[in-house]
Amino acid sequence: xxxxxSDRFEGIFKRLRGKGRLTESDVEExxxxxxxxxxxxxxxxxxxxxxxxxxxxAAIGAKLSQALDPSQQVIKIVNAELTNILxxxxxxxxxxxRPPTVVLMAGLQGSGKTTNSAKLARWFKSQGRQPLLVGADxxxxxxxxxxxxxxxxxxxxxxxEASDPVTVATRGLAEARRLGRDVLIVDTAGRLAIDSEMxxxxxxxxxxxxxxxxxxxxxxxxxxDAVGVAEAFHETLAIDGxxxxxxxxxxxxxxxxxxxxxxxxxxxxxxxxxxxxxxxxFHPDRMASRILGMGDMLTLIEQAEQAFEKDSAEEAxxxxxxGEFTLDDFLEQMQQLKKMGPISGLLGMxxxxxxxxxxxxxxxxxLKPVEAIIRSMTVQERHRPEIINGSRRTxxxxxxxxxxxxxxxxxxxxSEMQKMMKRMGGMTMGKKGNRKMPMMPRGQPAGFAEMxxx
Ligand SMILES: Nc1nc2c(ncn2[C@@H]2O[C@H](COP(=O)(O)OP(=O)(O)O)[C@@H](O)[C@H]2O)c(=O)[nH]1
Ligand SMILES: [Mg+2]
Numbered sequence: 001x002x003x004x005x006s007d008r009f010e011g012i013f014k015r016l017r018g019k020g021r022l023t024e025s026d027v028e029e030x031x032x033x034x035x036x037x038x039x040x041x042x043x044x045x046x047x048x049x050x051x052x053x054x055x056x057x058a059a060i061g062a063k064l065s066q067a068l069d070p071s072q073q074v075i076k077i078v079n080a081e082l083t084n085i086l087x088x089x090x091x092x093x094x095x096x097x098r099p100p101t102v103v104l105m106a107g108l109q110g111s112g113k114t115t116n117s118a119k120l121a122r123w124f125k126s127q128g129r130q131p132l133l134v135g136a137d138x139x140x141x142x143x144x145x146x147x148x149x150x151x152x153x154x155x156x157x158x159x160x161e162a163s164d165p166v167t168v169a170t171r172g173l174a175e176a177r178r179l180g181r182d183v184l185i186v187d188t189a190g191r192l193a194i195d196s197e198m199x200x201x202x203x204x205x206x207x208x209x210x211x212x213x214x215x216x217x218x219x220x221x222x223x224x225d226a227v228g229v230a231e232a233f234h235e236t237l238a239i240d241g242x243x244x245x246x247x248x249x250x251x252x253x254x255x256x257x258x259x260x261x262x263x264x265x266x267x268x269x270x271x272x273x274x275x276x277x278x279x280x281x282f283h284p285d286r287m288a289s290r291i292l293g294m295g296d297m298l299t300l301i302e303q304a305e306q307a308f309e310k311d312s313a314e315e316a317x318x319x320x321x322x323g324e325f326t327l328d329d330f331l332e333q334m335q336q337l338k339k340m341g342p343i344s345g346l347l348g349m350x351x352x353x354x355x356x357x358x359x360x361x362x363x364x365x366x367l368k369p370v371e372a373i374i375r376s377m378t379v380q381e382r383h384r385p386e387i388i389n390g391s392r393r394t395x396x397x398x399x400x401x402x403x404x405x406x407x408x409x410x411x412x413x414x415s416e417m418q419k420m421m422k423r424m425g426g427m428t429m430g431k432k433g434n435r436k437m438p439m440m441p442r443g444q445p446a447g448f449a450e451m452x453x454x
Contacts, residue, residue: 002291004252008037009078010293016071030074031056041254044227047085047261055081079288085257086284087266091241093127096212099182100132102173104209105243106202106233107217109190112245114143116217116271117187118150119279120243123269124183125156132181134172135160136205137189147187154276157181165189169205186211194232203236215268217243218256226255227262234263241268244282248272325418327382331374334367372400373410385411 012033031052038048058077095101103120105113121131133151135144135158144160151158159172169186176184188205191198216239218226233239244256244267260266267282374382376399381388393407
């Protein structure tokens with residue numbers, strides 16, 4: 001996701017980190033680099049210009065050239081501006097006073113409307129709602145069947161009939177009321193490019209069902225066309241939010257990022273794979289920090305909560321950030337991670353996670369020696385690894401069938417990780433309910449580069 005942008009910013013910040021003060025020409029140089037980074041990531045030219053102008057204003061306002069720690073300041077400014085281009089705040093769904101809350105899905109053919117209708121239905125279900133899907137794409141017979149198949153997978157009913165799209169949508173609304181379903185999601189037909197017939201049809205559906213939310217599904221791989229497509233749909237439909245699909249397939253995604261700036265509507269959801277659970281609410285602030293390499297502790301914790309038992313995850317996350325993370329926790333997390341499969345999703349969001357590790361998998365073989373070592377430690381040793389001296393190391397190595405070298409490595413990695421967690425904990429969030437914007441940990445955290453499961 002947005003790898004190009006991420007890589008470029010990483011380079012820019014790295015060069016800045018060594019600098020004490022920035023001269024005005026240094027600042028101009030940084031701005032030029034930021035502009036190039038945006039263009040390279042396929043951000044629309046006009047959008048890139050506006051963004052850089054806003055960063056320049058903020059930099060002047062912050063008297064950047066006189067600041068003592070300019071790299072932190074630049075990161076702060078860029079982070080704020082990036083959050084802004086990504087939509088500012090997370091779109092908060094409010095439900096209609098008189099159900100159902102009606103959602104209309106629009107977009108070009110192949111953008112992912114049908115898939116994301118189902119993903120959205122699944123999401124609403126997770127919010128305790130009871131959605132009804134409506135198949136109003138009658139252009140191809142297979143389209144309704146596709147929606148029905150998806151509906152079965154998530155146990156959400158699908159309404160359709162062989163009439164015309166406007167009638168189907170209207171009847172679908174009546175059906176939702178009759179069945180007491182409180183969210184209605186209407187999937188529509190798309191064309192390969194903007195054409196007046198398609199626009200006309202979706203406009204008529206829009207008038208007939210008066211949606212509370214109209215989402216435009218945009219394929220992140222569309223490139224520069226995305227901006228024109230968004231403008232055209234917005235003119236006809238008054239889009240409320242964008243669902244950015246296929247984010248898994250695109251390294252650049254900048255065109256899609258330009259959409260918010262052009263139509264003034266946020267990215268509401270992101271779809272990151274063909275599977276129905278590869279879908280999440282889009283949090284601009286978190287995505288900005290992720291792009292800037294600050295990781296995304298909040299999404300991380302949320303995902304962990306879903307996969308782990310909620311209480312133990314919350315507790316572990318809190319202990320982690322408070323720096324009270326023990327080797328027992330470490331082992332437990334590894335085991336949980338193994339259950340979760342590839343670590344790209346979760347650990348990939350951690351600040352300082354080296355690229356080679358993203359997508360890596362923790363296997364039993366990787367975990368066995370780690371487990372054996374930790375199991376051979378006493379409770380005190382697990383809680384305070386700093387007491388593990390030479391003779392303890394020899395004992396643990398013998399007990400676990402490993403070598404002293406392996407023990408050294410694990411203890412070192414763990415202490416690096418603990419240090420990093422402590423540092424991040426101080427900077428990312430205070431107590432529960434007081435979550436602040438993540439800040440860049442100083443320097444490059446070393447611990448993860450040599451995790452035992454490489
Ligand atoms: N990799 C990936 N594929 C997706 C994603 N969303 C949709 N697709 C695929 O894109 C294709 C078109 O999706 P579909 O929902 O039928 O698009 P529609 O024509 O707009 O209804 C299908 O093969 C989907 O499985 C995504 O986030 N990632
Ligand atoms: Mg479709």
